[in-house]
Amino acid sequence: MDKLKKKITTAFKLSGYVIRSENATYLAEQLLPFEASEHDKWLTTVIENIQNLKITSTNIDRVVIDKAIGEINRVGLQEHETIFDVIDAFQAPRFVYNTQSKKFEYDKKPRSVLADPEMQVGYLEQRYNMLYQKTIRHELFSPSIIEKTSGQEVKKFKLLNVENLLASTELKECVVLGQLNQIEEGKMFLEDLTGYVRVDLTSTRYHAGFFCEGSFVLAEGSYENKVFKVEGMGFPPAEPATSSRAFFGTANSWGGKSEKLLKYSVALQEAERTNTDATMVFLSDVHLDDAEVLKKLKKLFIGYDSCPPVCIVLMGPFSTKANNFFQLVPLFKQLAEAASGCDQLKKETDLILVPHPRDPIEMDIFPRHGIPPPLCSDLLKAWPRTKLVSNPCRLQYCTQQILVFRMDLMARMARNAIHFPENKDIDNHFARTLICQGHLTPFARFINPILWDYDTSMWLYPLPDLVVIGDSCQSFSITQHGCTILNTGSFPKSGFSFKMYIPATKTIEDSEIPDGFPEDNVAPASSSEEEEAEEENVLDQQVVEEDVEQLAESEVVDIEDSEIPNVSPMENLEEDTEIQPDPYDELPSVSGLKKHQIPGALTEEEEAQIRMVQELELDSDSD
Missing domain, CATH: 3.60.21.50 (Purple Acid Phosphatase; chain A, domain 2)
Incomplete structure (x- = not known):
């Protein structure tokens, strides 16, 4: 590492640059994964990229080094081209459809979370125009009503506006693009930029998709008595x-x-x-x-x-x-x-x-x-x-x-x-x-x-x-x-x-x-902690064995060895269980056993007998 750092410092000096020790260390860490024979080649490439950056200072910091290394990764790419980029929704460009030029144009107007009042309906107009322009270009909607193709007649439709319905008393085979809204409670309406009309959906045949209130739909049916009776309902066509x-x-x-x-x-x-x-x-x-x-x-x-x-x-x-x-x-x-x-x-x-x-x-x-x-x-x-x-x-x-x-x-x-x-x-x-x-x-x-x-x-x-x-x-x-x-x-x-x-x-x-x-599992303990824990387990095991022998030999309490399992005192305790001090821990005991050392080993009757002996011993000591 030191040899490579010295080489980096020398190379930068010969090129007219000054690089501090920590920055030389950083660059050396970037070059270490390569073979030693390739260090000179990559170091030369980094310096050349720094020269191409046209920096004003001769002091090279980490930011400049990162840019130079980044240029190596961008071989063959233009300045504006990026391999990966993350774009925030509030930085995404807004394009608005121009009905005159039939093109989408970039909208340079400043935007705000607190938008102008006209945008309350303006954003829905923009969405409607986007859907309308791709729908009107679909092959099902063209000026001709009947078109002959390969000897077959292909039926075409004319896309109408709501105002076309409202201006008529009766129309058959109407197709309208609009938004489903419940303007009056319990009644559905179809709305576009020209107005809204009540729709009858009792006998409607629905195509694939979820038709929700607020969705834009293509409704096909007949208009009569100020009601648009929808026979078929689908979505605007998808476009590649x-x-x-x-x-x-x-x-x-x-x-x-x-x-x-x-x-x-x-x-x-x-x-x-x-x-x-x-x-x-x-x-x-x-x-x-x-x-x-x-x-x-x-x-x-x-x-x-x-x-x-x-x-x-x-x-x-x-x-x-x-x-x-x-x-x-x-x-x-x-x-x-x-x-x-x-x-x-x-x-x-x-x-x-x-x-x-x-x-x-x-x-x-x-x-x-x-x-x-x-x-x-x-x-x-x-x-x-x-x-x-x-x-x-x-x-x-x-x-x-x-x-x-x-x-x-x-x-x-x-x-x-x-x-x-x-x-x-x-x-x-x-x-x-x-x-x-x-x-x-x-x-x-x-x-x-x-x-x-x-x-x-x-x-x-x-x-x-x-x-x-x-x-x-x-x-x-x-x-x-x-x-x-x-x-x-x-x-x-x-x-x-x-x-x-x-x-x-x-x-x-x-x-x-x-x-x-x-x-x-729980993170493994350190080696010293493991040794201490192992020693404690051995000592606890020895104490238990001694206590079992003393208890078995005691004339006061006659308990068979098989009734006291040879287990570790902490084996049946959960990790988060806090051990409460036993009131008899400081009392002298015939066998030396403590209540919590062998959980569940003694019956209530046997514990009562031990407690009686302990009380008798206390009385004798006081005398």
Whole structure:
């Protein structure tokens, strides 16, 4: 190490730089894993990268060294291209559909949690326009009514607005795109940008999916007597991401540091294909106040220390009992302690914490801000690559787009559905609902409040490659229209199972933390403590044997040897049991036995006889 440090200091001096001893030590630690013959080559590369950084000072600190090493890992990538990035929901860009140019345009207006009043309906207008533009392009909706294709007649439909119905007395075969709302109690209405109309759902045939109040639907039926009698109801058609991106141009609709979308980067595609060892780990319901969960997390960290994944995503709730955020501080400290000793993991892996609506951080509204850094100060010191992100959040790995959302969506959909699917394949209904709605929470605002200015961060349009839902129901994975919907399930309820995603092959593996590791038991004692404990056990055993012999030979109490088991005094005591002092411990005894030394060995009658002898001995001493 000293020889390498001296070589580093000399090389930097020859290049006109000054590096302090601790920084030279840090760089030496980075070079040590390589062969000694390669040290000169890598040291030269680091210095060249520092020269390319165009720094103004000749003093080289650790930040500059990290940047230089980072440039080595970015061989072949442009300046704006990143292998992995975490995007907060409040940093995700907002694109608005321009009805004139038929394109999505980047909205540069400043956003706020306290949005302008017009955004109360504005965010619903933006969502409606997004669904309308992809629906009107579908092959079923075109200007012609009948089109002949290969000798077959394909029926087309004309998409109407609500105002078209209200302006007529009677219409047949109407198809309307609108939002289901209960404007009057007990009566359902279909609403779009032009108005609303009452709907009759008594004889409606429902297609696949969960139809909830607040969902956008395609309703087919007839209009008469100011009532739209719906015969069939479905969702807006799904659209592959490749088709959707054409209306965004080259703009980065996903978010991140790059101004251009990284989906088509050749260098990132090659990096994604060749890095077959890259993995991503997802867990939900990580209750840090559960001792068993912490044990399993420690196992997880130790297991991945030798082969660190790209990231480990932990989703809340992080406490089952906390009702204020100060109670989370010791829990995150315990999480930091669980990762102690896993230096390689903490060096190469991003730990991502996604809060649950029940975590006492802020009001129950989406998107939710991440956990405040002061609550995780111990964790951030122990694991500097910890990311405290929003719920939901976006991940970018090479060219892949991944969205993470923690919410019990399945139960909420089932609870608020106006019609429960007859088909028992609930997982497919769930996935189809999200993909067709293009939104994570397709509910009315009173069911699931939304921050108006940040509703677009909840969009699933264009469709990402992977949507990770941290739902407590049974885990599943379904792929539709090139988008995979993955539910991780509950970490403690599923026998401590979790999901591992392999980006190179776009595959998902079910994983489980087995029992039987040493971490399941009490931590082993030190060698000195073990020797002391062993000596105490030997002495206790000798005392017991002597007492048994004396008791057996006593003329006062006649007890057979077989009635007194040869056991350790502490064998039947639990670890947390506190031994109360015996009132007869300080009294002289014929046999020298103490009551708690052989638990359960004497009957009540025998104990009474011993006590009588002890009292007689006291009386004789006093005389």
